[in-house]
Amino acid sequence: MREKVMLLSSAGTGYFYTTTLNKKKGGDKLEMLKYDPKARKHVKFVQKKLPGSSSK
Numbered sequence: 514m515r516e517k518v519m520l521l522s523s524a525g526t527g528y529f530y531t532t533t534l535n536k537k538k539g540g541d542k543l544e545m546l547k548y549d550p551k552a553r554k555h556v557k558f559v560q561k562k563l564p565g566s567s568s569k
Contacts, residue, residue, distance in 0.1 A: 517566045518543070520558035526551035531563060 515533040520543065522528045528551050534543065543560040 517563045519561045519563045520545070520547065521561045522549045522552065522556055522558055524549050524552040524556040530558060
């Protein structure tokens with residue numbers, strides 16, 4: 514089963530991407546550099562739980 518997560522910009526703009534992660538692999542929180550169009554540069558995005566996604 515895959516879990517929906519939100520990648521939130523660390524620039525403080527409120528911009529986010531959504532993606533899915535494999536629950537079985539687990540591990541640390543996902544962090545990656547992606548483009549933030551509000552900041553107009555590449556910044557670090559960190560994993561947050563997607564609001565409204567319920568786990569069974």
